[in-house]
Amino acid sequence: MAILVSGGAGYIGSHMVLELLDRGEKVVVLDDLSTGFWWAVPQEATLVRGDMGDQALVERTIAEHGITEIAHFAARIVVPDSVSDPLGYYLNNTVKTRALLESAVRGGVKHVIFSSTAAVYGEPPVSPVPEEIALNPINPYGRSKLMSEWMLGDVARAHGLTYVALRYFNVAGADPRGRSGQSSANATHLIKVASQAALGQRAGLDIFGTDYATPDGTCVRDYIHVTDLARAHLAALDHLRAGGENLTLNCGYGRGYSVKEVVEVVKQVSGVDFPVRLSPRRDGDPAALVAKADRIRSELGWQPEHDDLTEIVTQALAWEESLRKRNAS
DSSP: OEEEEETTTSHHHHHHHHHHHHTTOOEEEEEOOSSSOGGGSOTTSEEEESOTTOHHHHHHHHHHHTEEEEEEOOOOOOHHHHHHOHHHHIIIIIIHHHHHHHHHHHTTOOEEEEEEEGGGGOSOSSSSBOTTSOOOOOSHHHHHHHHHHHHHHHHHHHHOOEEEEEEEOEEEOOOTTSSOOOOOTTOOOHHHHHHHHHTTSSSOEEEEOSOSSSTTSSOEEOEEEHHHHHHHHHHHHHHHHTTOOOEEEEESOSOOEEHHHHHHHHHHHHTOOOOEEEEOOOTTOOSEEOBOOHHHHHHHOOOOSOOOHHHHHHHHHHHHHHHHHHHHO
């Protein structure tokens, strides 16, 4: 019995791989390394380099390694890019997910954990946002993920596999033991960008939009530590293995921070007063996204251990330092 982690060389997927290996699971990573890194995959895992839409490769991998479960992380995730390149996002996030699911059905995979997003909610009328609210994504990224949620539900009903879809809010931080983190040089995650600015790797930071209907005019987000998120996937895996029902759950802490608040924490932790530029809004950015996060606790017994913005920023900065040394060597 083995679990296939698509996108396991990327940011969130690599943390899932670490958590699985830490408890003795057999792990196979499928990644085309377009945004992931081979060195992010520990030697204890098997790395298969390839595209999740390559059905012959995926089906061969399932058969050769005895794959019984898939944790599906591989996706394109940058909201403004999805607005400018919708076809690319529908291809990668929706069409290739459809191919992966067909391969899973053919290979007899029992369980799927799907990496979804709070972007499926669009501009929600309430905050915190519950799972049962009407879904109205406002950008191609959110729509591409919602289509995949629909497909997953239909496939489960038709073919008997079970799934948990986890709707991420804003993922941040790095492995507390320093083994992995957000490694893409051009990543758009706020804490990543602010950390790079604090370390002099960027000339500064842009705040996109200061006229939102929020307390300080900047966007508000619910930031979840990447290790807590990976452990939510472990809890989902255990739920499915125990015969649990299909679930769609928010992954967040239920508390939001504005862009300005996050920037100030990065400045305080780093001790660097880096330049901040006030820029116009970006297309596709909702004003506020904060999770109603009680259901994941009650359904999966998940309890966060790193629910602290200062800790998240501290570990993100430490990862940037180690990444800079790796890239310089």
